[in-house]
Amino acid sequence: MAGKPLMRVGIGCAVAVLLLAGCATREVEFHHWPAETPAADNKADIARMQGLQAAAAATLATPQGAERAGGAAEPPPPLLKPDDAPSLKTYDPWARLNRFTYRFNARFDEALFLPVANGYRRFVPAPLRGGVHSFFANLSEVDSVINYTLQGRLHRTVRSFGRFVINTTLGIGGLFDIAGRLNIPYEPTGFGTTLAKWGMHPGPYVVMPLLGPSTFREGAGYVVDYATEYAINLGDLYRGNQAWGLGITTAIDQRANFDFRYYSTGSPFEYETIRFLYMRKQLIEDTGLHKTKPLPKPNPEEPAGK
Amino acid sequence: MRLLATFALIACCSSSFAEEPAPIQLPPAPGPATGLADSAALRATVFGTPPQDIAPLPQSVPMLEMDLALPWRRPVPQIFWFDKRLRVWLSAQKRPAPLAIIISGTGSDANTSKLSVLRAVLYGAGYHVLTMPSPTFPGFIVSASSTGIAGDLMQDGHDLYAAMGEIIAHLPKKTRITDVHVLGYSLGGANAAFVKSIDDAEHKLHIHRAVMINPPVSLFATIGRLDKLYAVSLGNGDAGIERFYQQLYAALANAYRASGRVELDEDFLLGAAAAELKSDAQFSAAIALSFRIALSNVFLAGDVYSGAGVVIDPAHPPKVGDSLEETARILRGKTFAEYFTRIFAPYYLKLRPSDTVDSLIAENRLDSIGERLRSDPDYYCLTNSDDLILDRAELAWLEKTLGSRIAVYDHGGHLGNLGDRQQAADLLAMLDGRWQGSR
Numbered sequence: 001m002a003g004k005p006l007m008r009v010g011i012g013c014a015v016a017v018l019l020l021a022g023c024a025t026r027e028v029e030f031h032h033w034p035a036e037t038p039a040a041d042n043k044a045d046i047a048r049m050q051g052l053q054a055a056a057a058a059t060l061a062t063p064q065g066a067e068r069a070g071g072a073a074e075p076p077p078p079l080l081k082p083d084d085a086p087s088l089k090t091y092d093p094w095a096r097l098n099r100f101t102y103r104f105n106a107r108f109d110e111a112l113f114l115p116v117a118n119g120y121r122r123f124v125p126a127p128l129r130g131g132v133h134s135f136f137a138n139l140s141e142v143d144s145v146i147n148y149t150l151q152g153r154l155h156r157t158v159r160s161f162g163r164f165v166i167n168t169t170l171g172i173g174g175l176f177d178i179a180g181r182l183n184i185p186y187e188p189t190g191f192g193t194t195l196a197k198w199g200m201h202p203g204p205y206v207v208m209p210l211l212g213p214s215t216f217r218e219g220a221g222y223v224v225d226y227a228t229e230y231a232i233n234l235g236d237l238y239r240g241n242q243a244w245g246l247g248i249t250t251a252i253d254q255r256a257n258f259d260f261r262y263y264s265t266g267s268p269f270e271y272e273t274i275r276f277l278y279m280r281k282q283l284i285e286d287t288g289l290h291k292t293k294p295l296p297k298p299n300p301e302e303p304a305g306k
Numbered sequence: 307m308r309l310l311a312t313f314a315l316i317a318c319c320s321s322s323f324a325e326e327p328a329p330i331q332l333p334p335a336p337g338p339a340t341g342l343a344d345s346a347a348l349r350a351t352v353f354g355t356p357p358q359d360i361a362p363l364p365q366s367v368p369m370l371e372m373d374l375a376l377p378w379r380r381p382v383p384q385i386f387w388f389d390k391r392l393r394v395w396l397s398a399q400k401r402p403a404p405l406a407i408i409i410s411g412t413g414s415d416a417n418t419s420k421l422s423v424l425r426a427v428l429y430g431a432g433y434h435v436l437t438m439p440s441p442t443f444p445g446f447i448v449s450a451s452s453t454g455i456a457g458d459l460m461q462d463g464h465d466l467y468a469a470m471g472e473i474i475a476h477l478p479k480k481t482r483i484t485d486v487h488v489l490g491y492s493l494g495g496a497n498a499a500f501v502k503s504i505d506d507a508e509h510k511l512h513i514h515r516a517v518m519i520n521p522p523v524s525l526f527a528t529i530g531r532l533d534k535l536y537a538v539s540l541g542n543g544d545a546g547i548e549r550f551y552q553q554l555y556a557a558l559a560n561a562y563r564a565s566g567r568v569e570l571d572e573d574f575l576l577g578a579a580a581a582e583l584k585s586d587a588q589f590s591a592a593i594a595l596s597f598r599i600a601l602s603n604v605f606l607a608g609d610v611y612s613g614a615g616v617v618i619d620p621a622h623p624p625k626v627g628d629s630l631e632e633t634a635r636i637l638r639g640k641t642f643a644e645y646f647t648r649i650f651a652p653y654y655l656k657l658r659p660s661d662t663v664d665s666l667i668a669e670n671r672l673d674s675i676g677e678r679l680r681s682d683p684d685y686y687c688l689t690n691s692d693d694l695i696l697d698r699a700e701l702a703w704l705e706k707t708l709g710s711r712i713a714v715y716d717h718g719g720h721l722g723n724l725g726d727r728q729q730a731a732d733l734l735a736m737l738d739g740r741w742q743g744s745r
Contacts, residue, residue: 028476029391031371036397038363038426045357052577080559082552089631099627106388156568187568263388266415266445267603269634281570284559288570291563 034121080287084297086304090279091204098207102271105212106262109255113210117255131175133257136250138167138174140188142234143225147189151197151289159184191228192221197289202282202305205275210251213278215305279305330647330663335530339538340590342701343694343719348589350722351694353580359723360423361730364430370396376450376472383610384626389448394473396481397425397435404485404514406433406737407470409501410440411492411721413600420491423725424733431734434481436473440494441466442600447607454611455653456604457645459525459670463500470501471510487515487737491721492695495521496672499685503675506682515684517736519729520693520721523700525670529642531695536594536641539587547638550591557582593694593720601645602637608649616640616648672704679707686711686736688729690718710743711736 092098120129141164148157163179163186171178180186195217196202203216214222230238237246263270283304298304340348373391382390394416406428410418416439425435439446441462447454450469453461474483490498495518502516522528540546561578562570583589606617613620617636624630655661661669668674679685687708691701705712713732715723723729735741 027375029373030478031373033369033371036367036369036422036426037365038367038422038430039365042357042360042363048573049357052573052580080556080563082549082556084559085552085555088548088551095629096627099629103626189568193568264415264417266389266439266443266448268385268444268606268630269602272631272634280555284555284562285570287559288563288567 031115031118032122033118086280086283086298087300087302088276089303090275091202091303091305092275093204094206098205098275099271101207101209102274105207105210108210109262113251113255114261117252120252120256129253129256132249132253134167134171134177135174136253137177137186137188138164138171139229139234139237141167142232143190143228144188146228147191147194147225150191150194151189153197156187156189160187190221191224192218193285193289195221196282196286202279202286205279205305213274215279215282218282330651332526332530332643332646332663333667335527335534337531337697339531339534340586341531341694341696342690342692342698344692345586345589346717347690347692347694347719347722348586348593349719350717351719352583352589352592352722354420354722355423355718355724355726359726361427361725361727362430363423363426367397367426367429367435370398370478372396372473372476374449374469374472374476376469378452378468379449380451380454380611382448383623385610385624385628385630386444386448386607387626389445392449392469392473393439393445395421395425395437396477397429398478398481399429399432399434400480402482402484403432403434404487404737405436405474405483407436407438407486407488409438409466409488409490409494409497410443411490411494412440412597413442413603414494415439415443415445420721420724424489424491427725427730427733428737431738433487433737434483436470438466438469438473441497442493442604444603444607447604447611451611453653453657455608455650457525457608457650457670458654458666459496459500459674460504461654462497463504466497467501467504467508467511474511486511486513487517488513489517489519489733489737490521491519491724493522493525495519495687496525499672499675499679502685503678506678515686515737515739517686517688517733519688519724519733520690520695521672521687522695523672523703524667526646526667527697527700528695529646531697532594532597533641533643535590535694536598539590539594542639544639546591547595550588550595554579554582597642598638601640601642602634605637605640605645605649606633608645608653612649612653614649614652616644673707676707680709683711686741688713688715688732688736690715690720690723692717693720695720711741713744 141160144160145157145164148154148160163184166179166182166184167174167177170176177186192215200217202218206214206216206219208214208219208222211222233239237243265273267273343351372394374394375391379390408421408424408428410416410421414420416437421437425437428435441447441451442456446465446469447456451462451465452468453465456462470488474486477483488498488501489495498516499518499521502513505511505513540550558575558578561581562574565574567574583592608614609616609618610623617633617640618624624633651663651666654666655663672679685708687704689696689701689704689712691714693701696704701714705714713729715729717723718726718729732741
């Protein structure tokens with residue numbers, strides 16, 4: 001996606017962040033956060049709850065329903081049984097390096113990334129932030145078109161392409177998500193998912209510098225996605241000095257829209273918890289890519305992801 | 307998030323070590339594991355207040371994070387490197403206003419979704435609002451506890467009180483306070499009452515009113531009940547927890563496969579998990595697990611600070627970067643009772659040689675400040691007649707002690723009606739001094 005040039009920025013910032021981290025010596029530090037919006041949040045919760053209840057009812061009523069928006073009728077997927085769940089353990093042979101990277105990310109986030117993202121949320125008007133978010137989402141449709149094609153999910157290829165055309169034209173270069181308003185949902189994909197569709201296991205758990213939890217497969221997919229964008233160089237955005245601006249803005253936009261704070265749990269087990277959740281999420285998503293194939297029975301002795 | 311957190315706990319679990327005989331025994335909790343809760347109460351406890359029942363909330367609430375380095379902080383163990391500073395949140399009015407200090411529930415930080423609701427209700431009613439973590443939250447234990455061994459109501463009360471003093475001394479100058487109230491939910495409710503009782507003696511903060519929301523009456527009866535709930539719903543070994551995980555995983559995967567979605571987002575996960583949780587046994591398991599998550603952190607911190615050596619070798623404590631997977635697995639098998647017998651009681655019996663196990667248990671009951679609760683008109687309580695952390699005798703004691711200063715709702719389980727219209731209105735009436743007794 002468009003955020004990959006951030007890696008270059010991150011390397012440049014690494015030393016500064018390491019120096020900043022843990023150097024807080026003042027008795028009291030104040031951090032202004034964007035104001036909470038309880039009335040609007042409650043309204044959204046009510047709408048979400050109603051949506052979830054409807055979706056849950058539909059799912060329970062037709063647990064083997066057709067694809068939600070894809071339109072292609074697929075054979076009903078065989079139901080997974082509890083014995084099909086992977087081991088409680090997670091494949092993490094590079095744990096020591098991963099833990100170091102997780103700590104680095106936490107410090108980088110606290111010292112630089114989160115304050116910048118909070119400032120962005122506090123001072124940039126919501127409509128402008130929405131436009132920026134839509135713009136980057138629209139750029140990512142290029143990867144989606146390519147990867148849905150490689151995955152053989154042509155109806156989704158058409159949909160992503162349609163979204164890109166509509167939002168680039170009617171949405172003024174992607175600043176407005178007109179396709180979303182036309183009920184064509186944004187569902188990005190990348191080369192990591194393509195590899196999964198081709199049958200590759202997630203592989204070892206990996207914590208990527210600045211980017212966070214991943215797996216070997218997703219990490220490889222990320223590199224390929226970046227190389228693809230660089231090769232296509234849409235609008236000449238991905239090379240030269242503008243690539244830096246694009247990468248930084250994408251990173252801020254993504255962070256501002258991601259509700260997570262390192263170690264807000266206060267728990268020393270946070271690394272293990274995030275690792276567990278991330279790998280299960282990947283594995284559940286993998287089951288969705290292989291609906292018609294009988295899934296191999298997981299070996300309870302093997303850690304999940306291997 | 308609670309459902310996710312429950313799911314997450316399983317990451318830390320799969321086996322437990324052989325148990326050593328405990329030299330100190332905690333009396334078994336009387337009555338059923340679910341206390342006063344019925345099916346509806348268990349469900350309400352898991353899912354919380356339905357959003358459509360929440361009281362009217364303001365459009366905007368300012369958020370100022372305050373990170374404090376407290377002067378009495380103990381040395382920070384390496385594995386808690388991120389918990390050096392006490393983190394609290396202030397939502398200040400632009401004009402002079404009373405300050406409401408809210409203490410979070412068991413194991414929770416100062417910015418939970420429950421606190422957000424209470425913060426919004428109180429800010430909307432014109433209060434400055436300061437939210438504080440539970441003294442059982444690892445961030446508090448490391449940055450603000452004077453002992454490192456959480457769970458003693460009076461000791462935690464003193465630590466909270468001292469921290470509140472520091473925070474108020476460092477509030478932004480433009481925050482002008484006309485009065486101070488303290489409240490809390492669940493364990494935080496009991497903490498709030500103890501903090502006010504300390505202030506009644508020390509007069510440093512001039513706390514006016516205290517409101518307890520769904521408080522426990524006897525800490526150790528409650529934890530005994532939670533241990534029993536865990537044993538009943540998940541068993542004592544690993545089979546139960548693994549089965550729960552496998553069922554939840556298969557249910558989530560099937561719901562995802564049927565949905566045709568590309569990305570598995572949090573909303574979908576919560577909805578699917580909510581649809582999967584149907585029986586009392588499943589609700590009980592989810593509740594017991596969420597409390598066990600909190601216990602793991604409290605147990606670990608207590609073991610490190612006391613040097614008890616139950617899960618951490620005091621001579622070779624883990625360093626930053628060391629794997630804690632095995633520690634997490636061991637801790638998953640540890641009960642509240644074991645925390646009491648192996649960490650808490652040995653530490654406090656050594657600290658206070660005149661104490662006994664029985665006196666420790668007695669001191670950690672609300673009735674240890676019962677006379678104050680009975681005679682001081684500024685203590686209030688909001689609770690439910692189907693709360694799982696209470697039994698009939700405890701609820702009766704609360705009603706008898708507080709008289710007209712308690713509101714008992716018919717439904718809601720444990721915090722399953724937090725912030726609903728009626729409760730919010732009653733809370734504000736209590737804090738404002740307008741409370742005239744139950745309807």
